[in-house]
Amino acid sequence: MTGDQTASLIYLVLLGGVILTWYVVANRGGLGKMAQHLAAWGLIFLGVIAAYGLWADIRQTVMPQQSVFAEEGRIELPRAPDGHYYVTLDVNGQPLRFVVDTGASAMVLTQEDAARAGLQQDELFFFSEAMTANGAVQTAPVTLDRVALGPVTDRNVRAYVNSGEMSQSLLGMSYLDRFARIEISGGKLVLER
Missing domain, CATH: 2.40.70.10 (Acid Proteases)
Structure with a gap:
């Protein structure tokens, strides 16, 4: 990883941590519902990462x-x-x-x-x-x-x-x-x- 990629990764992890902390504090009463929302957002995040990583393959398939x-x-x-x-x-x-x-x-x-x-x-x-x-x-x-x-x-x-x-x-x-x-x-x- 280059220095810029490492810095971007650290930034994203910190941003994700801040958002997660805010969400937990804001929804202390409904932890079960919060776990569902957290799982949904986690899957969306993983889907975005997977699409970004596979974009070259997807583009080659979609573009004739x-x-x-x-x-x-x-x-x-x-x-x-x-x-x-x-x-x-x-x-x-x-x-x-x-x-x-x-x-x-x-x-x-x-x-x-x-x-x-x-x-x-x-x-x-x-x-x-x-x-x-x-x-x-x-x-x-x-x-x-x-x-x-x-x-x-x-x-x-x-x-x-x-x-x-x-x-x-x-x-x-x-x-x-x-x-x-x-x-x-x-x-x-x-x-x-």
């Missing part, structure tokens, strides 16, 4: 993930709560998460994702320029050895690395054009080859 139907050559991407579509691609053997951006003409990697994909920072030359909603940015053209999405694998894929700050890599039209069909319907983005 991308689905790959290899035999049909179809990939389905669910709409995220923020309204965007996200996809995880295997880029040079590394799983990288992209936001699908039909407004981007090319596949654009953040510098962090480029490093994870094995592209050396000192080998990137930021001589090209891209226009974004925030203005012009310098980009470095690169060739990705291997990009895979489910059963679909492409080799020597052209992309760019953004020189500026970018929170998410973009999957633009240069990659999406490789699919025979792109459809958005019923909260899903469907890609087929």
Whole structure:
């Protein structure tokens, strides 16, 4: 446990002790009823702790993930709560998460994702320029050895690395054009080859 977690735990224990003491003093006459209330609040408290501890598992179960139907050559991407579509691609053997951006003409990697994909920072030359909603940015053209999405694998894929700050890599039209069909319907983005 870190120092902050320990301090939070001590605070919660003290707060719980103060509330329990107040409750016992206020309800001295009906100890049986107080025990019932105490048990109910204890179960609620344990339920909250359990839900907090299991939230990552619950979220993964409740929030749909991308689905790959290899035999049909179809990939389905669910709409995220923020309204965007996200996809995880295997880029040079590394799983990288992209936001699908039909407004981007090319596949654009953040510098962090480029490093994870094995592209050396000192080998990137930021001589090209891209226009974004925030203005012009310098980009470095690169060739990705291997990009895979489910059963679909492409080799020597052209992309760019953004020189500026970018929170998410973009999957633009240069990659999406490789699919025979792109459809958005019923909260899903469907890609087929």
